[in-house]
Amino acid sequence: MGARSVWSTLTGYVIIKVKGPHLEAFLNQATDRGLFLWDVRRPRVDLLVAKTAATGLRALRPIARKQSVRITILKKQGWPFQLRRIWARKALVAGAILCLAAIYTSSTFVWFVAVDGIERVPVAEIKRVAGAMGLDVGAPKSAVQGDEIERQLLLDLPDLAWVSVEVKGTLARIRVAEKVVLDPDSHAPGDVVAARPGVVTEMSTFLGKALVQPGQTVVSGQVLISGVLSTDDPEYQKKVRLKQVPYLRADGLVRARVWYEGYGEAPLETYVEEPTGREEVSYMLRAGPWEWSFGGKRNKFAYDQTTRTPWRLSWHDVSLPLELIKVRKVEVDRKSRTLDPSDAKERAIQAAKAQAKGKLLGGGIILSESVETWEESREGIHLIRSKVLIEADEDIRGFRALRSGEVGRP
């Protein structure tokens, strides 16, 4: 598209038909008046078709009268004419303006709030504090004071080390970095205590004073190695001089024989579910606390297996509070089946063992297991029950800090 075409389209031009005699004289007079014509064709002796600027048409009329020719406008081209046609459709213009205004206005609000960098602090808590400072879905962007929100978040949530609030488009992004908190009790003075009751089998003291001997029975919470310092101990004098608590962080190795019990049960009858072939699919739309169900005939199956597949519109880590859930119910026929008693017994024993072993502290060596099983009936259901007693040798150390008094693992 040449420069002339672009200019003509911008300013508007007309395609005219000139009919009559002496068309050459008409053209000469038009050019003498400074008018510009282009794409002039002569389809017939008495007919001329040409293009000229819309503004020059007025000047052509007197020339046409003088030369006794008739000018007819075949077509009007260019933006001025397009705009005039659009302007005639006022409802369309008004609608377009309203639409643009609505889009622009809605872009001045925050519609999404995203939080990044979270590990321990709840996201809801950060959003609550930010919301109290004016940063929430639907808030005007001009009302969001990033610096003040950052300051308030650091004040209200002491676990945060750094906060950044940024609004880009309609998304407000809160980036946080949490503090790395050292356990205050990790170097604190305290005693080694028994985490489990048992009979001490091995004892090694690294720091502190041992209060029990191998072969001795201990109870939970009993002090095994004490961190107390006697007043004539040079370490005591040193700590007092340094204004520290004159107490050691006791340390050592204490292993003991411990016993754990576990219970398990298994029914002698079970149910097997087989699909009948009938199923029903329905949908649920959830928006916040509201739900609407649609689709499906709401068949009532006696027994069914239901699967729900949620689908949520999301962009990066921000999702709309709108969820579409596909609910698929497959009808099943439930049949009872009698189990082999030995199978049921084995399952009960395994369940009891799993429960007993779950109580081990870790690093324990199982020395022996004793198993007991019996039958029972409860509410018409026949069961096989099992009790397992495990004897193990394990490290029973616990640590109780002098300050907190809570027992933890060293």
Add this chain to the structure above:
Amino acid sequence: MFMGDTQEGGLLHKFISLFELPRDVILDLPKATLLGDVQMVVENHKGLLEYTPARLRIRTSQGEVCVVGAHLRIGSLFREELVVEGRIDSVQFNRRG
């Protein structure tokens, strides 16, 4: 590209040659530029004498320029410039007088 020839004013001719002045402007000569056989630009014309799709006669200060061809159309027409487009078979200068 060629301009209309002039024999008049030997002194004027020498003056123009000496100072390398544009002859079309000083001597009011038409300047015709031919682009293959599809386009011809005529500057410094004095108007149209005849226009049909087969023939175009243009008035100049020296007489007329006759363009013969087929599907001839006037690409653009302004005060002193005229662009002829189409299939140009021949261009002829007809001197006045």
